[in-house]
Amino acid sequence: MIIDTHTHLYLSDFASDIDEVIKRAGDEGVGKFYLPAIDSAETENLLALETNYPGKCFAMMGLHPCSVKENYKDELNMVHSWLQKRKFAAIGEIGLDFYWDKTFIDQQYQSLHQQIEWALQFDLPVVLHTREAVQESIDVIKEYAGKNLRGIFHCFSGTLQNALDIISTGFYLGIGGVITYKNSGLAEVIKQIDLKNIVLETDAPYLTPVPFRGKRNESSYIKYVVQKIAEVKNISAKEVEKVTTRNAMNIFSA
Numbered sequence: 190m191i192i193d194t195h196t197h198l199y200l201s202d203f204a205s206d207i208d209e210v211i212k213r214a215g216d217e218g219v220g221k222f223y224l225p226a227i228d229s230a231e232t233e234n235l236l237a238l239e240t241n242y243p244g245k246c247f248a249m250m251g252l253h254p255c256s257v258k259e260n261y262k263d264e265l266n267m268v269h270s271w272l273q274k275r276k277f278a279a280i281g282e283i284g285l286d287f288y289w290d291k292t293f294i295d296q297q298y299q300s301l302h303q304q305i306e307w308a309l310q311f312d313l314p315v316v317l318h319t320r321e322a323v324q325e326s327i328d329v330i331k332e333y334a335g336k337n338l339r340g341i342f343h344c345f346s347g348t349l350q351n352a353l354d355i356i357s358t359g360f361y362l363g364i365g366g367v368i369t370y371k372n373s374g375l376a377e378v379i380k381q382i383d384l385k386n387i388v389l390e391t392d393a394p395y396l397t398p399v400p401f402r403g404k405r406n407e408s409s410y411i412k413y414v415v416q417k418i419a420e421v422k423n424i425s426a427k428e429v430e431k432v433t434t435r436n437a438m439n440i441f442s443a
C-alpha cells in the first residue's frame with residue numbers, strides 16, 4: 190500500500206469527482222490519504238471528507254502560514270478548540286512562507302511556535318510548509334531539540350545540506366511531484382538520501398508531476414513520484430512503497 194501523506198482532496202477542485210479520484214488512487218495502490226488543514230474556511234469540507242472515508246482519509250488541524258493574516262489569533266483559537274475536541278492525525282500544515290507575502294512574518298513565527306507547543310502538548314506530529322524559508326524553519330525546529338518534536342518537512346525542495354540538517358533533527362522529507370521537474374535539482378539530492386528518511390505526498394491539487402504538470406494533481410499520480418524515486422535510487426518501485434509506507438505509519442499513529 191502507498192500512503193499519500195499530504196493531499197488536499199477536500200478542496201472544491203475535487204467537489205464534482207471525489208469518489209472517482211479516490212477510486213483511481215485505490216487502483217494505483219494508494220490506501221490512505223492524510224489531509225492537511227489550511228484555515229477555518231475549509232474545516233467543514235475537510236472533516237466531511239474524513240467522515241465519508243473512514244479509515245482512508247485522516248484530517249490534520251492547523252493554520253497554514255499563508256493564512257496568517259490580521260485575524261490569526263482568532264484562527265489559532267479555532268485550531269486550539271478543535272485540538273481539545275477530538276484527535277487529529279497531525280498539526281499541519283504549519284510553517285513559514287516568505288514567497289507570497291512578508292507582511293505577517295512576525296505573526297507567522299508566532300503561529301508556528303504556538304502550534305509546535307500544542308503538538309508537544311497533544312503528542313502529535315507536525316507537518317511543515319516552508320517556502321523560501323527552509324533554513325529559517327530548520328532553525329525553529331532545532332530550538333525544540335530533545336523535546337520529542339517529530340514530523341515532516343512537506344514538499345521538501347532544498348539543498349543536500351538542508352536535507353541532511355532536517356534528517357539530523359529526526360524529521361522526514363515529504364517528496365512529491367517536484368522530483369519529476371528537471372530544473373528542480375531534487376532528484377540529485379534524493380539520490381543521496383536514505384529511503385528511511387522519506388515519505389510520499391502529492392499536495393494535490395497542486396504540484397502535479399510530469400507527465401501531467403500544469404493539470405490538476407490527484408493522489409493516483411503519486412505513482413510518478415514512486416517511479417522517479419525508484420529510478421534515481423536504482424531500486425524497485427515496490428521497495429520505495431514498502432519503506433515510505435512504513436515511515437508514514439511511524440509518523441501517524443492513525
Ligand SMILES: [Zn+2]
Pocket residue numbers: 282318319343344
Ligand atoms: Zn504546503
Ligand SMILES: [Zn+2]
Pocket residue numbers: 195197225282392
Ligand atoms: Zn499542502
